Amino acid sequence: MSESTGADLSFTFNGDCYEGAPGQSIAAALMASGVRELRTTRFHKEPRLIFCGIGVCFDCVVVVNGVANQRACLVEINQGDEIVSSK
Amino acid sequence: MKNPDAIVIGAGILGACSALSLTNAGFKVLIIDRGTVASGTTGAGEGNILVSDKDPGPELTLALRSRDLWFELQEDVGDSFELEAKGGVVVARSDDSQLLALARSQSAHGVVTEKLDSKRLHELEPYLHPELSSGVFYPQDAQCQPMLAAARIIQSVIARGGQLVTRSKVLGFKTENDAMSSVLTSTGEYSAPIVINAAGTWAGEIASLAGSHLPVAPRRGFILVTEPAPQYIFHKVYDSEYVVNVASSDADLQTSTVVEGTRSGTILIGASRERVGFDSTMNYEIVRKLAAQATSLFPILRDVQLLRVYRGFRPYAPDHLPLIGEDYRVKGLWHSAGHEGAGIGLAPGSAALITDTILGRPSFMDPAAFSPKRFAEVLQ
Amino acid sequence: MIAVIGAGPAGLAAAMTVAQNNEQVVVIDSAPRPGGQYWRHLRKVEGYKSGRSDKYFRALEESKKIIYIRGAQIWSAVQSENAITLNYLAAGIESSITVAKVILATGAHDRALPFTGWERPGVMTPGAAQALLKGHNVIAGQKILITGTGPFLLPVAVGLAAAGAQVAGIIEAHSPLRWLRSPVALLLNPQKSIELIYYIRKIYQYKLKVSFNRAVIAYDGRAASIATVDTELRIKETVSKIDCDVIAAGWGFTPDVTLGGILGCQQVVDRDGTVIFAVDRDQRSSATNIWIAGEATGIGGADLALVEGRIAALSALGLAIPARLRLARYRLQKFATALQVSYPVGNGWQGWIALESKICRCEEVSLGEICASVSELSANDARTSKLFTRAGMGMCQGRICSRNVSEIIAKQTQCEVTEQERIGYSNRPISAPISLGALANGIK
Ligand SMILES: Cc1cc2nc3c(=O)[nH]c(=O)nc-3n(C[C@H](O)[C@H](O)[C@H](O)COP(=O)(O)OP(=O)(O)OC[C@H]3O[C@@H](n4cnc5c(N)ncnc54)[C@H](O)[C@@H]3O)c2cc1C
Ligand SMILES: Cc1cc2nc3c(=O)[nH]c(=O)nc-3n(C[C@H](O)[C@H](O)[C@H](O)COP(=O)(O)OP(=O)(O)OC[C@H]3O[C@@H](n4cnc5c(N)ncnc54)[C@H](O)[C@@H]3O)c2cc1C
Ligand code: FES
Numbered sequence: 001m002s003e004s005t006g007a008d009l010s011f012t013f014n015g016d017c018y019e020g021a022p023g024q025s026i027a028a029a030l031m032a033s034g035v036r037e038l039r040t041t042r043f044h045k046e047p048r049l050i051f052c053g054i055g056v057c058f059d060c061v062v063v064v065n066g067v068a069n070q071r072a073c074l075v076e077i078n079q080g081d082e083i084v085s086s087k
Numbered sequence: 088m089k090n091p092d093a094i095v096i097g098a099g100i101l102g103a104c105s106a107l108s109l110t111n112a113g114f115k116v117l118i119i120d121r122g123t124v125a126s127g128t129t130g131a132g133e134g135n136i137l138v139s140d141k142d143p144g145p146e147l148t149l150a151l152r153s154r155d156l157w158f159e160l161q162e163d164v165g166d167s168f169e170l171e172a173k174g175g176v177v178v179a180r181s182d183d184s185q186l187l188a189l190a191r192s193q194s195a196h197g198v199v200t201e202k203l204d205s206k207r208l209h210e211l212e213p214y215l216h217p218e219l220s221s222g223v224f225y226p227q228d229a230q231c232q233p234m235l236a237a238a239r240i241i242q243s244v245i246a247r248g249g250q251l252v253t254r255s256k257v258l259g260f261k262t263e264n265d266a267m268s269s270v271l272t273s274t275g276e277y278s279a280p281i282v283i284n285a286a287g288t289w290a291g292e293i294a295s296l297a298g299s300h301l302p303v304a305p306r307r308g309f310i311l312v313t314e315p316a317p318q319y320i321f322h323k324v325y326d327s328e329y330v331v332n333v334a335s336s337d338a339d340l341q342t343s344t345v346v347e348g349t350r351s352g353t354i355l356i357g358a359s360r361e362r363v364g365f366d367s368t369m370n371y372e373i374v375r376k377l378a379a380q381a382t383s384l385f386p387i388l389r390d391v392q393l394l395r396v397y398r399g400f401r402p403y404a405p406d407h408l409p410l411i412g413e414d415y416r417v418k419g420l421w422h423s424a425g426h427e428g429a430g431i432g433l434a435p436g437s438a439a440l441i442t443d444t445i446l447g448r449p450s451f452m453d454p455a456a457f458s459p460k461r462f463a464e465v466l467q
Numbered sequence: 468m469i470a471v472i473g474a475g476p477a478g479l480a481a482a483m484t485v486a487q488n489n490e491q492v493v494v495i496d497s498a499p500r501p502g503g504q505y506w507r508h509l510r511k512v513e514g515y516k517s518g519r520s521d522k523y524f525r526a527l528e529e530s531k532k533i534i535y536i537r538g539a540q541i542w543s544a545v546q547s548e549n550a551i552t553l554n555y556l557a558a559g560i561e562s563s564i565t566v567a568k569v570i571l572a573t574g575a576h577d578r579a580l581p582f583t584g585w586e587r588p589g590v591m592t593p594g595a596a597q598a599l600l601k602g603h604n605v606i607a608g609q610k611i612l613i614t615g616t617g618p619f620l621l622p623v624a625v626g627l628a629a630a631g632a633q634v635a636g637i638i639e640a641h642s643p644l645r646w647l648r649s650p651v652a653l654l655l656n657p658q659k660s661i662e663l664i665y666y667i668r669k670i671y672q673y674k675l676k677v678s679f680n681r682a683v684i685a686y687d688g689r690a691a692s693i694a695t696v697d698t699e700l701r702i703k704e705t706v707s708k709i710d711c712d713v714i715a716a717g718w719g720f721t722p723d724v725t726l727g728g729i730l731g732c733q734q735v736v737d738r739d740g741t742v743i744f745a746v747d748r749d750q751r752s753s754a755t756n757i758w759i760a761g762e763a764t765g766i767g768g769a770d771l772a773l774v775e776g777r778i779a780a781l782s783a784l785g786l787a788i789p790a791r792l793r794l795a796r797y798r799l800q801k802f803a804t805a806l807q808v809s810y811p812v813g814n815g816w817q818g819w820i821a822l823e824s825k826i827c828r829c830e831e832v833s834l835g836e837i838c839a840s841v842s843e844l845s846a847n848d849a850r851t852s853k854l855f856t857r858a859g860m861g862m863c864q865g866r867i868c869s870r871n872v873s874e875i876i877a878k879q880t881q882c883e884v885t886e887q888e889r890i891g892y893s894n895r896p897i898s899a900p901i902s903l904g905a906l907a908n909g910i911k
Pocket of ligand 1: 096097098099100101102119120121122123124125126127128129130131132133134135136137255256257258285286287288289293307308309310357358398399400401402423424425426427428429430431432433
């Protein structure tokens with residue numbers, strides 16, 4: 001879906017490998033690869049993607065290199081990042 | 088409601104418990120609040136039901152009885168307010184002699200205590216700082232969700248024939264020959280021979296409206312709330328300096344942390360104590376101090392994020408004991424206020440004391456220590 | 468030194484004005500790139516006058532008078548006698564800066580209304596779809612339906628279509644005829660009509676389907692249910708289903724008043740219920756040495772934000788404010804009022820939600836639970852309901868749901884939401900999460 005801006009960073013999400021471009025947010029890079037679920041909710045285990053897209057709603061939180069509750073729509077990807085869904 | 092037998096001012100935890108206790112004794116009760124349920128300090132504190140932080144004396148007797156009454160109350164109300172006998176772990180920062188001496192004297196008065204060596208301490212709380220090596224476990228320490236408790240208790244009062252009027256501010260009283268006759272409020276006049284002043288930090292204002300005095304003043308507290316985190320904390324954990332601060336009369340800021348996890352995954356870190364009147368401005372230095380103390384107990388919390396800070400004003404009396412009993416001037420005006428940082432824990436016992444005294448029947452303890460009359464001479 | 472908080476149109480205009488007058492200015496913004504909510508371009512995106520941000524971006528890079536701190540979110544601020552200290556987090560590390568004067572240009576985010584199924588992946592705000600496209604070069608989905616109300620839906624739809632997205636339609640809740648209620652505002656702002664004509668041409672060019680007086684009232688994960696609605700947004704009848712995998716729904720904007728609130732700047736409730744800052748004719752707030760510009764003083768769009776930013780900067784510098792700037796602001800404010808008149812957000816959306824739908828997305832609190840807190844537990848405002856249900860206590864701290872919760876309770880209790888309650892739910896003591904470790908490290 002994305003017009004490639006030269007995807008040259010690789011990272012993992014829930015163990016799978018993905019690629020993205022420098023400057024892209026985690027959410028953008030994953031959505032460009034067709035990911036439709038960034039996390040499941042704490043109580044009802046419902047899937048969530050992004051909502052506000054600008055860091056306000058915290059719907060998109062993931063664990064980035066062990067640090068919990070990072071907003072995937074804000075945090076830019078770095079080479080080798082290990083990203084896991086919040087549960 | 089026409090002609091209630093008693094009017095309770097305040098829909099906080101003390102008002103709620105008093106109303107239910109009176110209802111169960113056969114009274115028709117009307118509860119009045121200028122806001123709604125838990126809109127005062129009950130909605131701005133934590134729900135610790137502690138026996139561990141009290142020295143032997145009347146307050147400990149009240150706390151022990153109250154703690155058991157909380158569990159009876161849950162049965163009576165039949166609905167959940169997250170009551171849980173979680174247990175408290177008090178950690179000695181360095182010298183543990185004071186803590187152990189306190190635990191010994193408490194256990195002589197009915198408090199269950201268990202001295203913890205380093206191994207046992209870390210079994211109970213595996214994420215505690217590894218260098219902490221001594222503490223005491225108090226299995227009776229419990230907790231509830233106080234707002235939900237107040238609401239559920241008031242629901243029971245209503246189901247048993249009582250009534251709640253919200254957004255009704257008490258503006259004055261009518262008395263006849265120094266005896267209570269009616270309460271004047273922003274939503275009208277309500278008559279009853281018995282009025283319970285459970286207005287918490289504002290109970291002094293209510294007493295003044297009735298031409299009396301009650302020395303209740305605010306003691307501010309901040310509480311930190313974190314993001315939801317995995318379970319790192321299994322009991323209520325605090326350091327032994329907390330006990331010293333609770334009893335202190337010092338006006339200056341004191342911080343001593345109680346750290347605990349909640350069902351929703353957030354961690355509560357409380358609380359500071361300072362006397363600054365009703366000043367509600369944020370103080371980020373206090374926030375930092377609380378964070379530092381919590382992370383020194385639990386280093387793993389360093390990576391957990393703070394989401395919110397809230398503050399409340401504990402109602403306190405000069406001698407740090409609650410004011411429970413009839414007014415020294417106005418007959419029929421009863422106070423149950425000034426419970427400071429322990430109002431949740433002490434509420435059911437206080438309510439039982441009031442009801443027993445109104446009915447003139449013996450209670451589980453002598454209420455004299457809490458009588459508002461103890462300040463009558465000073466104030467007149 | 469002067470600090471500008473926010474690098475959207477208002478903040479950029481303020482910073483450039485300060486720099487042009489040879490004073491030092493520091494711009495602090497939480498985003499990794501400048502532009503704020505609307506001017507976030509990674510590359511050129513089709514839209515009306517989309518090149519006008521260039522000179523501001525260049526100034527940020529090149530001006531020796533501007534220090535630009537990006538990716539830095541201010542979490543708290545303290546005003547002392549004659550200085551203001553701003554504490555910010557960048558990459559998890561806390562720093563602080565103390566300045567003499569502050570210009571707040573913290574902007575706004577889309578207002579979201581719940582509907583049945585709005586928790587599903589793919590439902591987002593137009594701002595999210597736009598940020599993905601402009602900021603990250605990603606089209607949000609295969610088939611995007613744009614809905615809500617207001618002219619700000621148009622640039623989103625056109626930008627997406629121009630980038631090759633399949634736009635399933637634009638579902639606008641109101642009729643364009645409502646503009647006829649504001650003839651003066653239209654006459655005062657001929658450039659806005661030109662902008663509108665630009666977008667109408669683009670809508671034809673990309674063959675976008677626009678329908679009026681309709682709203683998306685439910686989404687089952689595959690198709691959106693469309694209903695005709697009255698001006699209060701009450702459902703008249705369900706008319707169709709549209710297949711889509713993304714719904715971008717926006718209902719006006721909510722200014723973020725948190726930081727100004729922490730600094731004690733006075734707030735008022737705008738006529739549409741939005742909480743905004745009260746400022747004087749020089750954009751000065753009620754707090755000493757703090758000026759506020761842009762959406763945070765009332766929703767009016769980028770042009771108004773630019774003018775306000777310049778006025779705020781001139782006033783902060785103690786310079787005269789040219790009459791033409793004041794006139795421009797006057798004209799654009801008239802237009803902003805016309806926007807509110809043309810695109811009101813009534814309370815009929817409360818009829819779009821199933822009882823089990825979540826109102827608070829963070830803590831997953833349903834409409835049914837909020838209603839029960841009123842009927843069973845005697846809650847009569849958002850604060851009390853929050854204490855009982857946890858609605859608004861989650862990670863976003865009620866930024867998305869608290870206004871909706873408050874309106875739901877008002878309807879349940881048949882009361883109006885008070886001004887005090889609106890200001891209460893719009894404020895919070897911490898403007899961004901910060902780790903306990905960072906807090907502890909910052910002890911003086
Ligand atoms: C930070 C903090 C942490 C705390 N933690 C704990 C804890 O862990 N455990 C514990 O036991 N206690 C704790 N407390 C203390 C506890 O919250 C209080 O002691 C308790 O809530 C007091 O309850 P109350 O019913 O007396 O007062 P409130 O809850 O304040 O109720 C008084 C009510 O009276 C109403 N009122 C006042 N004036 C009028 C008027 N003129 N007309 C009508 N209505 C009026 C108010 O609206 C209010 O609802 C804490 C307190 C704070 C501030
Ligand atoms: C989808 C969408 C479409 C729009 N379309 C149009 C349009 O076509 N025409 C139009 O005129 N307007 C449009 N707008 C409205 C837009 O909000 C404004 O025009 C413009 O962005 C307002 O500028 P501003 O400077 O007031 O705030 P913003 O652009 O919102 O900038 C505020 C900045 O402050 C930063 N900030 C906030 N708080 C902090 C903090 N605590 N610490 C650090 N930084 C902080 C934010 O990250 C942000 O970068 C649109 C908005 C959206 C969301
Ligand atoms: S989508 Fe709202 S914070 Fe990321």
